[in-house]
Amino acid sequence: MNIVSTYTWCQFTPAFALVGLAALLILADALLPRLPKRIYAFVGAMGTFVAAYFLATGEQTDIFGFIAAIATGLSILLAFDYTKISCESIAGSGNEEGTGEFYALPLVACAGILCLTQARDLVMLFVSLEVITLTSYVLAGYFRRNQGSIEAGIKYLVLGAMSTGVLVYGTAWYFGMVGSFNLGSDVVVSAMKGGVAGSPVLAFGFMMATALLFAGSFFKIGAAPMHVWIPDVYQGAPTPTTAFLAVASKTAGFVVLCSLALPFAPFVVPGSVVGKLLVWCFALVAAATLLIGNLGAMRQTNMKRLLGYSSIGQAGFILVFFLTLNGPVVFMVSKYLLAYALATIAAFFAVAMVRTQRGSEEIAAFRGLGKTNPRTAFLITVCFASLAGVPLTLGFLVKMYSFVAIITAMESWCCICWLLPIMVITAATGFYYYFKVIRAMYWEKAAPGAQPLQVPLCTGIVLTICVLALIYLGTMPLLLQA
Amino acid sequence: MIPLAHYLILSGILFSIGLAGVLIRKNIIVVFMCLEMMLTASNVALVAFSRAQGTAGVPVYDAQVLSLFITGIAAAEVAIGLALIVAMFRARRTVESSALNSLKD
Numbered sequence: 001m002n003i004v005s006t007y008t009w010c011q012f013t014p015a016f017a018l019v020g021l022a023a024l025l026i027l028a029d030a031l032l033p034r035l036p037k038r039i040y041a042f043v044g045a046m047g048t049f050v051a052a053y054f055l056a057t058g059e060q061t062d063i064f065g066f067i068a069a070i071a072t073g074l075s076i077l078l079a080f081d082y083t084k085i086s087c088e089s090i091a092g093s094g095n096e097e098g099t100g101e102f103y104a105l106p107l108v109a110c111a112g113i114l115c116l117t118q119a120r121d122l123v124m125l126f127v128s129l130e131v132i133t134l135t136s137y138v139l140a141g142y143f144r145r146n147q148g149s150i151e152a153g154i155k156y157l158v159l160g161a162m163s164t165g166v167l168v169y170g171t172a173w174y175f176g177m178v179g180s181f182n183l184g185s186d187v188v189v190s191a192m193k194g195g196v197a198g199s200p201v202l203a204f205g206f207m208m209a210t211a212l213l214f215a216g217s218f219f220k221i222g223a224a225p226m227h228v229w230i231p232d233v234y235q236g237a238p239t240p241t242t243a244f245l246a247v248a249s250k251t252a253g254f255v256v257l258c259s260l261a262l263p264f265a266p267f268v269v270p271g272s273v274v275g276k277l278l279v280w281c282f283a284l285v286a287a288a289t290l291l292i293g294n295l296g297a298m299r300q301t302n303m304k305r306l307l308g309y310s311s312i313g314q315a316g317f318i319l320v321f322f323l324t325l326n327g328p329v330v331f332m333v334s335k336y337l338l339a340y341a342l343a344t345i346a347a348f349f350a351v352a353m354v355r356t357q358r359g360s361e362e363i364a365a366f367r368g369l370g371k372t373n374p375r376t377a378f379l380i381t382v383c384f385a386s387l388a389g390v391p392l393t394l395g396f397l398v399k400m401y402s403f404v405a406i407i408t409a410m411e412s413w414c415c416i417c418w419l420l421p422i423m424v425i426t427a428a429t430g431f432y433y434y435f436k437v438i439r440a441m442y443w444e445k446a447a448p449g450a451q452p453l454q455v456p457l458c459t460g461i462v463l464t465i466c467v468l469a470l471i472y473l474g475t476m477p478l479l480l481q482a
Numbered sequence: 483m484i485p486l487a488h489y490l491i492l493s494g495i496l497f498s499i500g501l502a503g504v505l506i507r508k509n510i511i512v513v514f515m516c517l518e519m520m521l522t523a524s525n526v527a528l529v530a531f532s533r534a535q536g537t538a539g540v541p542v543y544d545a546q547v548l549s550l551f552i553t554g555i556a557a558a559e560v561a562i563g564l565a566l567i568v569a570m571f572r573a574r575r576t577v578e579s580s581a582l583n584s585l586k587d
Contacts, residue, residue, distance in 0.1 A: 122548075123544070123547070123548050123551065126548070126551070127551055127555070130555045130558075134555070134558050134559065134562060137559075137562050137563075137566070138562055141565075141566045141569065144569045144573075147573055147574075147584050148584055148585055150566060150569050150570050150573055151570075151582045151584055151585055152585065153566045153569075154510065154563075154566050154567070154570055154582060155582060155585075157559075157562065157563050157566060158504065158510070158513055158514075158517070158579075161517040161520075161559055161563070162501070162504050162517060162520070164521070164555075164559075165497070165500065165501070165517060165520030165521055165523075165524070166520075168520075168521060168524040168552055169497055169520065169523060169524045169527070171524070171528075171548065172493075172524045172527035172528045172531060172545070172548075173527065175528065175531050175532075175535070175544070175545050175548075176490075176527065176530075176531035176534070176535070179535045179542065180542075180544065181544055181548070231585075231587070232585040232586070235585050236584075236585045296587075299587070300587075305587075
């Protein structure tokens with residue numbers, strides 16, 4: 001029997017390197033108990049940055065992998081600044097016992113994302129997706145002395161495993177209808193016509209399989225109605241893990257969605273019934289996601305929960321790109337993800353800093369930062385302004401692309417024009433809840449006796465770089481065209 | 483010879499029981515068993531399809547390989563899940579999902 005592989009080993013070099021590094025760190029954790037754990041965080045973060053460098057300069061630029069690797073590295077650096085809380089919540093006392101894996105596991109998850117970006121069939125897709133989710137379950141429940149963390153871990157595990165079950169069942173039916181696990185336009189087009197025999201049963205089974213697969217991938221990106229886990233898990237999980245879930249894991253979700261949706265591009269032409277159905281489905285999911293994410297965020301007082309709802313809302317804007325499947329979807333989605341990643345990671349750094357020094361993750365803990373730490377407050381302001389979409393930041397630019405996408409899509413499908421007002425309204429509500437944080441910093445008085453925050457080294461550097469990138473790329477939009 | 487449809491009906495029943503159990507049951511260990519049942523349903527379907535897609539009695543082994551992967555991943559999932567359940571039991575002295583109420587709007 002002839003075994004033909006569609007993959008080469010060197011495609012996975014960065015992933016192998018990261019897994020090797022993670023194994024080394026876990027071994028070191030077991031064998032060298034005296035070594036300060038912060039070294040692991042530093043080494044791990046450097047490893048992901050090196051991987052990101054090779055991904056960006058390699059033969060085929062892997063833009064999703066690049067964003068995910070950078071985001072993982074930054075969330076490990078966030079863990080570096082978060083050691084005080086980590087030690088309290090893991091070992092119970094001030095010592096570092098058992099915190100080593102917390103810095104090594106994100107590397108494994110990152111390797112999963114890098115494999116995912118290379119996947120061209122459902123087996124690879126499923127296995128690498130599971131590498132990411134299984135690691136995330138551990139990371140979400142890692143603070144075992146913290147009630148919220150355990151609860152977040154269990155909720156994520158139950159809902160995540162359910163979505164895995166749905167995805168796998170879809171995969172099984174996909175195989176049954178097509179006869180292979182390949183994801184390609186030719187396979188999809190032939191299956192939608194009922195295969196060689198042209199049987200309607202086969203086409204129907206294939207549609208069911210695709211629906212199950214899409215449902216599984218919607219869970220990862222937090223699209224309605226599979227968003228219910230996001231606020232709880234984001235609030236309960238350790239802040240570095242939340243940052244990882246919000247950016248790297250969401251990138252993985254969009255990689256899955258892209259590889260599932262792009263083979264359907266030949267159907268998205270005027271007059272095609274399948275195309276109309278697909279566009280309607282994406283429009284409905286995008287509208288529900290936008291409304292739930294943005295309206296839900298309005299009444300939040302906890303920062304991590306607010307950022308959770310914000311991530312649902314931003315996913316809604318990204319989903320709009322999928323209405324123009326024949327256009328440059330991957331490019332647009334990665335651009336939006338980049339803007340979202342820069343601002344969100346910086347916001348989580350700010351949350352972690354306030355949590356470490358003021359002991360609270362509520363928006364109220366940000367009060368008076370404009371007085372006590374004017375520079376930091378300005379950096380945080382730019383991040384939230386970019387998330388809201390204020391002009392001259394990258395956030396405005398990508399949100400505008402999202403609006404361009406819906407207007408382009410309306411030219412061929414005028415039946416989805418109701419999505420445009422929904423987008424306008426939800427973008428406007430974004431200004432309300434992101435500016436709640438900015439208002440707390442500048443217009444509300446700090447609690448009596450509030451000390452200025454000491455900005456930790458990594459937090460300062462990352463906040464500055466993210467803000468500079470957001471403003472620079474936002475004022476020079478042509479830089480991102482290349 | 484049992485026709486393919488019977489296997490698919492079995493897998494559909496397993497999947498529905500699993501999904502219903504996850505949504506209805508309150509004990510997290512039972513919820514876990516139901517999650518495993520959903521994965522098993524896919525395994526049954528995959529193996530049946532692998533036989534049905536084959537030619538001249540030779541099944542398409544791709545699907546069986548995936549079912550092995552699923553078994554492995556299910557085992558890893560259980561290991562993580564039971565660890566989390568033990569941590570939860572230590573903290574709250576219960577494994578009912580109604581006790582998971584500290585995170586809400």
